[in-house]
Amino acid sequence: MTESIRCVVAVVGSLNLDLTVVVARAPEEGETVLGRHLRTYPGGKGANQAIGAARLAPTAIVGAVGSDHAADVLRGVQQRAGVDTSHLRTTPGPTGRAVILVSDDGQNRIVVVPEANSLLEAEDVTAALDALDPAVVLTQLELLPAVTWAAAQWARDHDRRFVLNPSPVIDLDEYVLAGADPLVLNEQEALHYAGLPAGTPFDAIVTRLLEQVRTVVITRGGEDVVVGTEDAIEHLRVPQVDVVDTTGAGDHFAGTLAALLGTGEDLFAAARRASADAARLVASRRSDR
Numbered sequence: 001m002t003e004s005i006r007c008v009v010a011v012v013g014s015l016n017l018d019l020t021v022v023v024a025r026a027p028e029e030g031e032t033v034l035g036r037h038l039r040t041y042p043g044g045k046g047a048n049q050a051i052g053a054a055r056l057a058p059t060a061i062v063g064a065v066g067s068d069h070a071a072d073v074l075r076g077v078q079q080r081a082g083v084d085t086s087h088l089r090t091t092p093g094p095t096g097r098a099v100i101l102v103s104d105d106g107q108n109r110i111v112v113v114p115e116a117n118s119l120l121e122a123e124d125v126t127a128a129l130d131a132l133d134p135a136v137v138l139t140q141l142e143l144l145p146a147v148t149w150a151a152a153q154w155a156r157d158h159d160r161r162f163v164l165n166p167s168p169v170i171d172l173d174e175y176v177l178a179g180a181d182p183l184v185l186n187e188q189e190a191l192h193y194a195g196l197p198a199g200t201p202f203d204a205i206v207t208r209l210l211e212q213v214r215t216v217v218i219t220r221g222g223e224d225v226v227v228g229t230e231d232a233i234e235h236l237r238v239p240q241v242d243v244v245d246t247t248g249a250g251d252h253f254a255g256t257l258a259a260l261l262g263t264g265e266d267l268f269a270a271a272r273r274a275s276a277d278a279a280r281l282v283a284s285r286r287s288d289r
């Protein structure tokens with residue numbers, strides 16, 4: 001008899017087919033620019049995070065895709081990465097899409113059209129987490145607020161680690177924020193949730209966030225990663241690389257971090273390793289990842 005492997009990370013999250021246009025520079029308002037080429041890639045913050053986590057620990061994705069070809073593509077990509085897709089719902093209609101502009105400096109601008117992602121319901125999440133019984137629940141904010149709430153509530157009720165990547169930025173319920181351990185976010189998101197203006201010193205931002213959440217990890221691109229707990233705030237150095245495409249790097253960071261935390265790594269060590277992995281990703285084209 002084969003023993004089933006315990007799920008370490010359950011990613012409650014979005015899956016999108018990314019339509020990516022590479023441009024020399026992003027257009028200004030009212031301006032037209034020529035794109036270099038258009039490519040499609042499997043994406044969605046949840047899907048990207050699940051792939052990052054699955055490299056290090058048994059991982060499942062809890063989400064929804066549509067009933068189109070994109071759904072087959074995304075499910076196949078998850079399965080080939082070793083992600084358990086048995087809690088991926090198929091809903092009538094299209095799968096989520098994202099339109100992404102990547103400019104020559106490697107930076108991106110993203111518009112997400114949620115489609116099937118917005119059909120995932122709180123009950124789906126609770127039932128899936130009951131069945132998977134993960135050590136860590138990782139989520140972001142491309143799903144309905146009630147779904148995020150259900151993920152946070154399940155983790156709290158079952159005393160499991162809740163890793164929250166509050167992206168894209170919305171006005172988030174205090175209850176959801178309070179469970180975050182850690183809250184994983186970038187600089188702009190950190191300013192928003194801290195309610196502080198640009199230019200505020202990072203330790204002050206972390207201190208403010210720690211009034212709302214248990215632990216904080218702020219990724220600052222090539223600058224550093226700031227990790228805050230009730231005992232210490234540390235600025236971790238990140239590897240310096242030539243930036244090719246930053247798309248999905250933050251997701252990869254969050255997935256890696258969740259997997260390492262789920263396997264018993266300490267937060268500072270996990271953030272160090274996750275930033276090294278994310279740096280490697282940023283230095284490569286998505287087609288080569």
Ligand SMILES: OC[C@H]1O[C@H](O)[C@H](O)[C@@H]1O
Nearest residue numbers: 016018043044045098248
């Ligand atoms: O973080 C990058 C991701 O954001 C959006 O979800 C896109 O689908 C893309 O893959």
